[in-house]
Amino acid sequence: MTRNFAAWPIILLLTVLSLPLFIMYLFLLVDTFSNTAPGSLLPNEFTLEHWRFLIDPTITGDVWKPTLTTVIFSASLMIIVVSVSATAGYALSRLALPFRRFVLSGIMVMHAFPSVTLIIGVFLVLQFAGLYNSLTGVILVKASLMLPFGIWIMKGFYDAVPWEIEMAGVQDGASRFTVWRRIILPQVKPGLLSLALFAFIDGWSEYMLPRILAPSSDFEVLSMYLNTVSDPNSSTYNFNIFKSVGLFYTLPVLALFVLFQNRLMNIFGGGTKG
Amino acid sequence: MQISINNFTKTFDGTPVIDDMNLTIRDGEMLALLGPSGCGKSTTLFTISGIHRMDKGQLMFGDRDVSGLPSQKRNVGVVFQNYALYPHMNVFENIAFPLTVRKDNKADIDREVRAIAALTHISELLERRPGQLSGGQQQRVALARALVRKPDVLLLDEPLANLDAKLRLEMRSEIRRIQLETGITAVLVTHDQVEAMSMCDRIAIMKKGEIVQIDTPADMYSNPRTSFVAGFLGNPPISFLSGIAMENSFSVAPIKLRVPLGAHEGIADGTQLKLGVRPEHFGPEGDIAVEGKIAFAETQGRENLYDVALADGSVLRSIQPAGRNWALGDTVRWFIDSKSAFVFSDDGRRL
Ligand SMILES: Nc1ncnc2c1ncn2[C@@H]1O[C@H](COP(=O)(O)OP(=O)(O)OP(=O)(O)O)[C@@H](O)[C@H]1O
Ligand SMILES: [Mg+2]
Numbered sequence: 203m204t205r206n207f208a209a210w211p212i213i214l215l216l217t218v219l220s221l222p223l224f225i226m227y228l229f230l231l232v233d234t235f236s237n238t239a240p241g242s243l244l245p246n247e248f249t250l251e252h253w254r255f256l257i258d259p260t261i262t263g264d265v266w267k268p269t270l271t272t273v274i275f276s277a278s279l280m281i282i283v284v285s286v287s288a289t290a291g292y293a294l295s296r297l298a299l300p301f302r303r304f305v306l307s308g309i310m311v312m313h314a315f316p317s318v319t320l321i322i323g324v325f326l327v328l329q330f331a332g333l334y335n336s337l338t339g340v341i342l343v344k345a346s347l348m349l350p351f352g353i354w355i356m357k358g359f360y361d362a363v364p365w366e367i368e369m370a371g372v373q374d375g376a377s378r379f380t381v382w383r384r385i386i387l388p389q390v391k392p393g394l395l396s397l398a399l400f401a402f403i404d405g406w407s408e409y410m411l412p413r414i415l416a417p418s419s420d421f422e423v424l425s426m427y428l429n430t431v432s433d434p435n436s437s438t439y440n441f442n443i444f445k446s447v448g449l450f451y452t453l454p455v456l457a458l459f460v461l462f463q464n465r466l467m468n469i470f471g472g473g474t475k476g
Numbered sequence: 477m478q479i480s481i482n483n484f485t486k487t488f489d490g491t492p493v494i495d496d497m498n499l500t501i502r503d504g505e506m507l508a509l510l511g512p513s514g515c516g517k518s519t520t521l522f523t524i525s526g527i528h529r530m531d532k533g534q535l536m537f538g539d540r541d542v543s544g545l546p547s548q549k550r551n552v553g554v555v556f557q558n559y560a561l562y563p564h565m566n567v568f569e570n571i572a573f574p575l576t577v578r579k580d581n582k583a584d585i586d587r588e589v590r591a592i593a594a595l596t597h598i599s600e601l602l603e604r605r606p607g608q609l610s611g612g613q614q615q616r617v618a619l620a621r622a623l624v625r626k627p628d629v630l631l632l633d634e635p636l637a638n639l640d641a642k643l644r645l646e647m648r649s650e651i652r653r654i655q656l657e658t659g660i661t662a663v664l665v666t667h668d669q670v671e672a673m674s675m676c677d678r679i680a681i682m683k684k685g686e687i688v689q690i691d692t693p694a695d696m697y698s699n700p701r702t703s704f705v706a707g708f709l710g711n712p713p714i715s716f717l718s719g720i721a722m723e724n725s726f727s728v729a730p731i732k733l734r735v736p737l738g739a740h741e742g743i744a745d746g747t748q749l750k751l752g753v754r755p756e757h758f759g760p761e762g763d764i765a766v767e768g769k770i771a772f773a774e775t776q777g778r779e780n781l782y783d784v785a786l787a788d789g790s791v792l793r794s795i796q797p798a799g800r801n802w803a804l805g806d807t808v809r810w811f812i813d814s815k816s817a818f819v820f821s822d823d824g825r826r827l
């Protein structure tokens with residue numbers, strides 16, 4: 203790539219602008235590994251005690267069970283959203299379905315709808331289906347709230363695949379399903395990957411739905427756990443432990459983002475990449 | 477294999493696109509579907525392939541009626557205008573795809589793919605991805621993929637439209653060579669008359685969903701049935717004069733032009749007529765004198781191209797060997813070769 207302008211002024215500007223954020227994160231990181239004397243700015247001793255919650259359930263309660271629950275929650279969400287979006291997006295993009303326009307505009311409306319406003323209806327449905335207060339229920343609700351977004355994104359990726367490629371596959375003797383699986387699906391792989399990441403991260407950070415739809419159940423996701431830890435009125439309250447748990451909670455998201463940031467940006471580019 | 481289309485009718489959203497078409501493609505021949513944009517060439521092609529269904533009519537491959545069969549069961553090879561290669565597969569996998577779908581065994585697939593790659597001269601490209609190929613190479617791959625299944629008929633939708641001029645020339649003869657070597661029945665869709673004339677055994681000229689004339693290139697050129705056909709074939713194109721019949725002559729009164737109608741006697745005086753004169757039949761030699769001014773001159777190297785404006789404003793085109801040159805604005809007295817001129821009725825029928 204040839205540049206027709208110098209890059210460093212922009213980099214400098216961005217650095218200056220993000221400096222406060224960066225410093226805050228740095229302090230967060232340092233604080234979790236050290237103790238600071240009251241009134242002082244700089245830490246005076248290195249310690250691992252704030253991370254002991256990882257092995258010692260007596261400090262804030264067992265952290266690994268909520269972690270596992272969160273992984274299950276996010277992974278199921280990812281699987282449901284990706285598989286339904288991959289098939290529904292294709293159908294909406296390519297097949298002459300009855301009520302196609304109606305379904306499309308329905309998806310648009312759902313996409314634009316703030317999910318909180320649906321909560322009462324969702325609550326009633328869950329109650330009726332006997333899924334209130336269960337992990338399955340929360341997963342299903344969260345997945346269906348994400349699906350309009352996922353289907354819409356995948357439809358966009360499918361729309362960008364040339365019609366001729368598909369017809370060529372059919373002419374070559376392959377069934378529509380084979381064409382979809384062997385020819386079309388590989389073309390939208392970037393879209394699937396970014397959608398999977400989005401779904402996972404979204405599930406990871408979900409707090410409200412488990413809180414509302416499973417308030418008295420025996421499972422707990424990490425966001426709820428963090429909330430318990432952060433309660434200043436609790437007997438075990440320790441600001442540094444709260445920071446460590448927070449970091450522990452953020453770490454997977456950060457890692458995913460660092461690993462796949464190019465892929466994630468793909469979702470906004472419509473997926474037309476050679 | 478002989479392909480016949482009988483009484484084919486197709487309507488898109490209430491607009492008739494093809495109306496009661498009959499067409500037979502002979503075994504082993506290469507037929508061009510030639511016509512202006514939107515006349516239904518691709519529609520016809522994709523109906524043969526099975527992508528479009530006929531509203532009415534019958535499609536026969538040999539003596540098998542395939543009208544109701546889906547694309548997958550028709551054994552048709554198609555080359556799309558943009559080649560439609562599978563971007564995530566390399567050339568070998570692209571060509572092998574139709575065979576893997578058919579679940580041939582691996583050794584057979586390997587042998588078939590290499591044989592067809594040798595025929596299309598892409599043996600050394602088998603490991604590459606489509607994105608790493610030039611336009612001409614992509615087209616060879618598309619041809620190989622279409623041919624590897626030994627289809628009953630090969631369909632080509634404007635296969636040369638995306639190539640630059642030099643490659644187009646090369647691929648023109650390459651496609652023809654491959655078609656002749658395999659002896660496959662082929663249909664080529666194009667709106668370029670040079671392509672149609674140079675590559676095909678016969679040309680079917682289409683206009684608004686109808687086949688106007690179907691003939692060999694030479695016959696079509698020397699014996700067009702309508703003024704539309706005459707105007708479509710030939711580069712530079714034919715020019716037309718409007719006039720009336722007068723005492724067994726074609727007459728344009730304002731410029732005192734009279735061209736004897738010869739064989740077409742008995743046309744009532746005053747009937748509106750059109751005279752078609754090909755550029756090679758108008759020049760310093762001939763039998764009917766016409767006076768005019770050079771309104772346009774173009775040097776093409778071996779030949780020069782002139783537009784001669786007549787006194788009444790109509791224009792005759794002429795092509796002359798380079799050497800004796802005329803300049804813009806020169807007044808010339810040239811001649812129409814009356815025996816080679818075509819006479820058309822006012823509605824375009826050849827008389
Ligand atoms: N899927 C479709 N839906 C509606 N109308 C269509 C469809 N496909 C083609 N048409 C119409 O049918 C007519 C013939 O189209 P067709 O593609 O066969 O033309 P063509 O001769 O191939 O033209 P070109 O040289 O531009 O490719 C056009 O008027 C076109 O608008
Ligand atoms: Mg076309």
